[in-house]
Amino acid sequence: xxxxxxxxxxxxxxxxxxxxxxxxxxxxxxxxxxxxxxxxxxxxxxxxxxxxxxxxxxxxxxxxxxxxxxxxxxxxxxxxxxxxxxxxxxxxxxxxxxxxxxxxxxxxxxxxxxxxxxxxxxxxxxxxxxxxxxxxxxxxxxxxxxxxxxxxxxxxxxxxxxxxxxxxxxxxxxxxxxxxxxxxxxxxxxxxxxxxxxxxxxxxxxxxxxxxxxxxxxxxxxxxxxxxxxxxxxxxxxxxxxxxxxxxxxxxxxxxxxxxxxxxxxxxxxxxxxxxxxxxxxxxxxxxxxxxxxxxxxxxxxxxxxxxxxxxxxxxxxxxxxxxxxxxxxxxxxxxxxxxxxxxxxxxxx
Numbered sequence: 551x552x553x554x555x556x557x558x559x560x561x562x563x564x565x566x567x568x569x570x571x572x573x574x575x576x577x578x579x580x581x582x583x584x585x586x587x588x589x590x591x592x593x594x595x596x597x598x599x600x601x602x603x604x605x606x607x608x609x610x611x612x613x614x615x616x617x618x619x620x621x622x623x624x625x626x627x628x629x630x631x632x633x634x635x636x637x638x639x640x641x642x643x644x645x646x647x648x649x650x651x652x653x654x655x656x657x658x659x660x661x662x663x664x665x666x667x668x669x670x671x672x673x674x675x676x677x678x679x680x681x682x683x684x685x686x687x688x689x690x691x692x693x694x695x696x697x698x699x700x701x702x703x704x705x706x707x708x709x710x711x712x713x714x715x716x717x718x719x720x721x722x723x724x725x726x727x728x729x730x731x732x733x734x735x736x737x738x739x740x741x742x743x744x745x746x747x748x749x750x751x752x753x754x755x756x757x758x759x760x761x762x763x764x765x766x767x768x769x770x771x772x773x774x775x776x777x778x779x780x781x782x783x784x785x786x787x788x789x790x791x792x793x794x795x796x797x798x799x800x801x802x803x804x805x806x807x808x809x810x811x812x813x814x815x816x817x818x819x820x821x822x823x824x825x826x827x828x829x830x831x832x833x834x835x836x837x838x839x840x841x842x843x844x845x846x847x848x849x850x851x852x853x854x855x856x857x858x859x860x861x862x863x864x865x866x867x868x869x870x871x872x873x874x875x876x877x878x879x880x881x882x883x884x885x886x887x888x889x890x891x892x893x894x895x896x897x898x899x900x
Contacts, residue, residue, distance in 0.1 A: 612710070613866060615846060617677030618894050619718050621734045623829040623844070627670035631835060635666055672731060676717040676742055677827035678792065681802070682709040683775055685821070685850055685864040690767040692810070703859060704767050705750065705759075705809040707821065708775045712802035713742045713792045741791040746784045747824040747845075748807040752816045753883040759809045767808055779804045814859055818869075818883050821848040822897060831896045842896035849884055849891060867891040 635641075643661040645651035653661060685707050691699040715738030722729040748761035761784050772781045779801060782790060787805045795802070807821075822845045829844035851869045852862055868889045871877045881887065 612681045612683055614679065614681040615848075615892060617679050617714060617827070619675045619677040619716075619827065619829070621718055623675045624718050624720050624734060625670055625672045625731075626832065628668040629671070629835060630667045631669055633835065635663060670731075672720040673828075674717050674719045674737070675827065675829050676713075677829070678742060678744060679712045679714055679802075680709060680823065680826055680846060681712075682707055682848070684866065687860045687862075687864075688767070688770060688774065689860065690764060690770060692764060692766060702810050703812075703814075704764060705812050706767065706771055707748075707807045708771065708777060708781070708804065709807065710802040710804050711744050711787075711792055711826070712800055713794050714796065715739070715794050738794055741793045743790070744787055744792055744803070744805075745825040746787065746805070746807070748784065749822045749824075750809050750812065751820050751822065752813055753818040753820055753885075754816070755813065757813065759812055761807045762810050764808045764810070768806060771806055771808075777804055781806050783808070817852055818880070819850050819852065820884065821850065822846070822895075823848070824897070840898065842898050845895055845897045847893050847895050 641662050643653070643663055648654065659665075685705065687703055687705050689701055690704045692702045692704075693699050716736045717738065718734050719737050720731045721733045721735040722731050723733070724730075746761070750759040750761075751757070752759075763783050763785055765783070768781055768783060771777075782803070782805045784805065784807060787803065790803050792803050807823075824843050824845040826846055827844050831842045831844075833840045848866070849868050850864050850866055852864045853869075868880055868884055868886075868891070870889060871880060881889075884890075886893070
């Protein structure tokens with residue numbers, strides 16, 4: 551038995567004895583946290599014998615959303631490079647300078663200006679698998695600027711990301727000396743990275759809450775959710791390579807998203823997670839062109855009120871009302887045509 555395992559067993563025995571004596575819960579957490587903290591026991595990259603730690607749960611505890619890469623996302627266009635054309639009027643082809651008003655060798659459609667009016671941008675597309683535990687709440691002592699602490703209600707979600715490979719890439723065939731992109735091929739790499747942007751949205755007031763970094767909340771959440779692997783916040787997860795894995799029991803990388811000052815009366819809400827894929831949409835070209843990133847929208851509803859918020863269960867999905875007016879109201883608030891637990895959407899970057 552390893553030293554870290556012995557420490558954990560000893561702490562668990564201490565917690566059982568303390569619970570029988572009725573010690574406060576916060577005191578128990580303070581005693582247990584130094585030994586049970588996943589960050590304290592995790593080996594750092596480069597240490598001899600370092601391995602990925604496994605965190606497994608019973609079926610149904612973790613909801614898994616598979617990646618969703620589409621062939622239509624591997625290209626944009628044809629688009630006209632309007633800024634380029636306006637910036638280089640000298641490239642405009644003048645038919646009056648050529649015999650019969652035609653180019654000498656290639657058709658007019660192969661002149662530089664004409665080609666700039668029909669540009670197709672191609673790219674590889676990947677999409678990570680996203681799994682998550684229920685959206686929950688916890689009270690945390692949050693440090694203030696003056697060195698004091700304030701007890702705050704924190705909303706959080708523990709999640710896991712895995713890279714399954716099979717990225718989509720346009721494939722070219724040589725036909726008549728030119729490259730023709732008429733098919734899509736799959737490619738896999740050793741790893742990918744996750745750059746999350748998590749936005750919690752109240753679908754009634756349309757107020758949005760960005761993910762907050764709360765270091766003091768991470769160990770409490772890890773202990774409560776029984777996460778034995780390292781648990782990274784939305785900044786720390788940047789530095790973690792997510793290895794290629796096809797095994798259903800692959801550990802993946804675990805992270806946590808946290809929010810504060812959420813409206814206590816919120817009932818219908820959605821979580822938008824960007825960064826799982828590099829797919830995007832853009833209308834036109836240039837810095838002023840509308841740009842939208844592909845995001846995963848997870849829908850939730852909370853049948854509760856501002857009293858005793860931690861006792862409320864935040865349910866995954868949308869509430870199914872039998873009344874037609876109430877059903878139409880729900881569909882309108884979530885901006886969907888039918889009840890959906892989740893969907894992939896393109897959202898503007900603000």
